[in-house]
Amino acid sequence: MFRKSSHAVMHSGGLFRTPRPLCRALQEALMKAQSVWNLDFGGTPTVDELTFHQRKYPSTPMFHVLDLDGRVVNPKQEPEVPKETLIKMMEAMLRQQSIDLILMEAQRQGRISFYMTSMGEEASAVGTAAALDMRDELFLQYREAAALTYRGYTVKDMVAQCMGTIENELKGRQMPIHYGSRALNVHMISSPVATQIPHAAGAGYVCRLENERETDPNKKRICAAFVGEGSASQGDFHAGVNMAATMKSNTLFLIRNNGYAISTPSSSQYAGDGVFARGIGYGIPCARVDGNDILAVFQTVRKARELIRTTNQPVLVEALLYRSSHHSSSDDSTWYRSRDEVEVFSNLFLPVARFEKYLERKLLWTPEQSRSLSQKVRQETLAELHRQEKLPKWPVSSMHDDVYKEMTPEMHQAQKELEEHYERNKKEYNM
Amino acid sequence: MLRRIGTTHVVSPLSSFFSSVASARRLQMTAVSASQAREHADAPEAVEMNFLQAINSALDLALSRDEKTVVFGEDVAFGGVFRCTLNLSKKYGSQRVFDSPLSEQGLVGFAIGMASAGWKPIAEVQFADYIFPAFDQIVNEAAKMRFRSGGHFHCGGLVIRSPSSAVGHGGLYHSQSVEGFFNHCAGIKIVMPSTPSDAKGLLLQCVEEEDPCIFFEPKRLYRSMVEPVDPGYYTIPLGKGKILCEGRDVTIVTYGAQVGVAMKAAERAAQEGISVELIDLRSLKPWDREMVTQSVRKTGRVIVTHEAPKTSGIGSEIVSCITQDCFLSLEAPPMRVCCLDTPHPLNERLYLPNELKVCEAIKYITGY
Numbered sequence: 166m167f168r169k170s171s172h173a174v175m176h177s178g179g180l181f182r183t184p185r186p187l188c189r190a191l192q193e194a195l196m197k198a199q200s201v202w203n204l205d206f207g208g209t210p211t212v213d214e215l216t217f218h219q220r221k222y223p224s225t226p227m228f229h230v231l232d233l234d235g236r237v238v239n240p241k242q243e244p245e246v247p248k249e250t251l252i253k254m255m256e257a258m259l260r261q262q263s264i265d266l267i268l269m270e271a272q273r274q275g276r277i278s279f280y281m282t283s284m285g286e287e288a289s290a291v292g293t294a295a296a297l298d299m300r301d302e303l304f305l306q307y308r309e310a311a312a313l314t315y316r317g318y319t320v321k322d323m324v325a326q327c328m329g330t331i332e333n334e335l336k337g338r339q340m341p342i343h344y345g346s347r348a349l350n351v352h353m354i355s356s357p358v359a360t361q362i363p364h365a366a367g368a369g370y371v372c373r374l375e376n377e378r379e380t381d382p383n384k385k386r387i388c389a390a391f392v393g394e395g396s397a398s399q400g401d402f403h404a405g406v407n408m409a410a411t412m413k414s415n416t417l418f419l420i421r422n423n424g425y426a427i428s429t430p431s432s433s434q435y436a437g438d439g440v441f442a443r444g445i446g447y448g449i450p451c452a453r454v455d456g457n458d459i460l461a462v463f464q465t466v467r468k469a470r471e472l473i474r475t476t477n478q479p480v481l482v483e484a485l486l487y488r489s490s491h492h493s494s495s496d497d498s499t500w501y502r503s504r505d506e507v508e509v510f511s512n513l514f515l516p517v518a519r520f521e522k523y524l525e526r527k528l529l530w531t532p533e534q535s536r537s538l539s540q541k542v543r544q545e546t547l548a549e550l551h552r553q554e555k556l557p558k559w560p561v562s563s564m565h566d567d568v569y570k571e572m573t574p575e576m577h578q579a580q581k582e583l584e585e586h587y588e589r590n591k592k593e594y595n596m
Numbered sequence: 597m598l599r600r601i602g603t604t605h606v607v608s609p610l611s612s613f614f615s616s617v618a619s620a621r622r623l624q625m626t627a628v629s630a631s632q633a634r635e636h637a638d639a640p641e642a643v644e645m646n647f648l649q650a651i652n653s654a655l656d657l658a659l660s661r662d663e664k665t666v667v668f669g670e671d672v673a674f675g676g677v678f679r680c681t682l683n684l685s686k687k688y689g690s691q692r693v694f695d696s697p698l699s700e701q702g703l704v705g706f707a708i709g710m711a712s713a714g715w716k717p718i719a720e721v722q723f724a725d726y727i728f729p730a731f732d733q734i735v736n737e738a739a740k741m742r743f744r745s746g747g748h749f750h751c752g753g754l755v756i757r758s759p760s761s762a763v764g765h766g767g768l769y770h771s772q773s774v775e776g777f778f779n780h781c782a783g784i785k786i787v788m789p790s791t792p793s794d795a796k797g798l799l800l801q802c803v804e805e806e807d808p809c810i811f812f813e814p815k816r817l818y819r820s821m822v823e824p825v826d827p828g829y830y831t832i833p834l835g836k837g838k839i840l841c842e843g844r845d846v847t848i849v850t851y852g853a854q855v856g857v858a859m860k861a862a863e864r865a866a867q868e869g870i871s872v873e874l875i876d877l878r879s880l881k882p883w884d885r886e887m888v889t890q891s892v893r894k895t896g897r898v899i900v901t902h903e904a905p906k907t908s909g910i911g912s913e914i915v916s917c918i919t920q921d922c923f924l925s926l927e928a929p930p931m932r933v934c935c936l937d938t939p940h941p942l943n944e945r946l947y948l949p950n951e952l953k954v955c956e957a958i959k960y961i962t963g964y
Contacts, residue, residue: 408703
């Protein structure tokens with residue numbers, strides 16, 4: 166979205182004049198008392214001229230490594246990434262892109278009920294996943310499937326979840342794209358937005374306590390919560406980040422600011438300096454990064470992880486990017502934004518193409534590899550769709566499982582009654 | 597807006613009344629076998645404890661047994677506004693007994709996260725009236741986490757404990773009984789004890805459960821209810837009610853602080869020749885449907901009484917099940933004696949389902 170920027174200059178001259186001698190006794194008394202507010206005034210607790218403080222424009226610049234042609238702008242900031250990791254990052258983005266194309270089309274054909282793509286946002290998810298350790302716990306929102314793909318979630322896993330087949334170990338209970346994997350340390354996605362933020366704060370507190378007891382540095386881990394900028398308006402965002410700060414949780418908050426919450430532009434979502442500035446209000450380290458630059462995301466998250474581990478503070482990273490696709494298969498974004506706007510982002514800031522050029526320059530990748538991998542994954546996804554369409558769903562008896570760890574007597578009774586009902590009416594259910 | 601009342605426990609004229617309820621309970625217990633009525637209260641080294649001390653003892657034992665158990669909430673570190681967490685922070689350290697920022701959705705969400713990482717958080721919501729900011733976290737997250745993941749993720753270690761119910765002068769926001777809101781939510785368990793012994797055993801069971809549990813503590817019993825309590829570790833299984841006195845003519849089903857009221861009413865009824873069987877459910881979800889069914893089949897009449905408002909209270913579910921299970925045995929329509937369908941007023945004498953109201957119900961149903 167192209168918002169007209171009115172550049173307001175803050176008049177804060179009072180802060181720069183030599184202050185008149187302040188009341189010494191008052192200063193000393195307040196320096197003694199300041200800890201009651203958990204503040205440290207650095208020697209100057211009061212001013213004698215009233216000033217209202219505002220922090221809005223100019224907005225905080227975002228960190229980037231690559232230019233639009235995939236060239237490194239500042240060699241000192243180019244992260245050292247193993248070749249295998251760079252290739253894995255590229256492959257994960259391409260795989261997710263290909264999977265998205267096929268599954269979105271499958272939804273249009275009525276083969277699955279719902280879908281959300283990650284178009285244009287692959288770099289933020291993959292860059293983050295690559296910079297984290299496999300044991301770090303991920304708490305996703307819903308547009309971070311590429312992070313799962315990077316960790317090894319397969320086409321088969323995704324199709325099984327989207328179709329709710331017997332092969333979906335999650336038993337087909339949630340809408341499509343609500344993935345999760347205990348083996349990959351990725352917590353189950355749920356639809357209510359922002360609820361995962363205080364979860365990541367609590368689990369991050371567990372990480373801190375366990376890290377303090379753990380002697381092997383390689384076994385120390387953190388939690389990472391992925392949050393859209395719209396979700397950051399929820400009360401749970403305030404609760405989770407604030408509590409992570411006071412409890413010193415080992416948690417990363419990764420904000421995907423893609424400019425829209427369905428149809429709501431960021432001008433209706435907030436008035437401050439993005440979500441970034443709020444983290445500063447909670448007293449934690451914050452960074453803003455070009456979300457279309459996977460190396461910038463990688464470098465930022467890797468440094469954030471080090472900071473979290475060494476200072477026992479949560480860190481907030483805001484990645485600025487653009488939602489190229491509709492919000493979901495239930496949305497037509499042309500109702501609220503122009504095609505021109507979408508095309509500018511789709512053609513200009515391409516996260517995947519940008520990284521591809523970088524890898525080509527390093528002789529690690531070729532366009533042919535992109536075409537080949539994309540085609541292979543599209544075929545793999547199509548084949549998996551065909552195969553799983555023939556699979557049964559989970560049995561009727563499973564409908565009462567997992568409400569509690571053990572079944573209560575009434576649950577047993579209800580389960581039995583439902584199975585008997587189903588047997589009596591099987592033909593009409595046509596399942 | 598005054599949100600939190602002072603930390604000093606106000607001595608209410610009601611406390612002497614409920615102290616007499618406690619002593620009356622001990623007398624009435626002779627009606628049933630001692631071992632049944634006084635589970636764990638006849639241990640060799642039983643110690644006189646009030647309700648809050650029994651809670652404190654349970655938390656102390658839970659913390660001592662498992663390093664991954666923590667206790668936290670608003671004002672918990674110094675001992676809590678009802679002193680339930682007294683001395684625990686000193687004993688176990690500030691990493692395991694700590695204050696949270698003032699945010700119920702935050703502290704419950706935080707606890708869910710800890711539980712999902714394999715720990716056992718015992719989160720305190722300072723008054724049940726303020727659990728609603730966490731309703732989304734409890735209903736949409738905690739209760740559904742195991743189910744939505746096909747059993748792969750859960751927050752079974754979660755326990756939420758909260759002071760509940762009337763205290764004489766709590767008005768709208770320090771008196772609520774909110775268990776009915778959660779009763780309609782598959783995936784959580786709900787407990788509300790009526791005695792120190794039960795409170796301790798049931799709370800320790802909640803900590804051992806591998807499903808999220810909400811533990812409501814009737815706060816007017818914190819200091820007024822005293823009895824011998826086993827100082828050692830013990831649990832009482834969820835889903836099991838307790839017959840406090842056996843009777844032939846009418847069954848009364850209740851729980852929480854209302855048990856004391858029903859006990860008083862049963863005594864008055866006995867003086868008029870009516871024999872009351874009194875059941876304390878203790879565990880509300882799951883509840884002891886079998887015990888209630890057997891009792892009502894014997895007596896043929898039932899009164900369900902609770903402090904929460906009548907419409908859609910837990911009593912509705914119980915009465916519906918009784919009608920289905922005991923239809924051929926019922927000699928009178930099941931009755932409910934509950935709080936009025938209004939918000940909880942400051943002056944609550946006519947609002948609460950008091951002894952007089954329960955007595956009238958007993959007369960009505962036995963004379964039907």
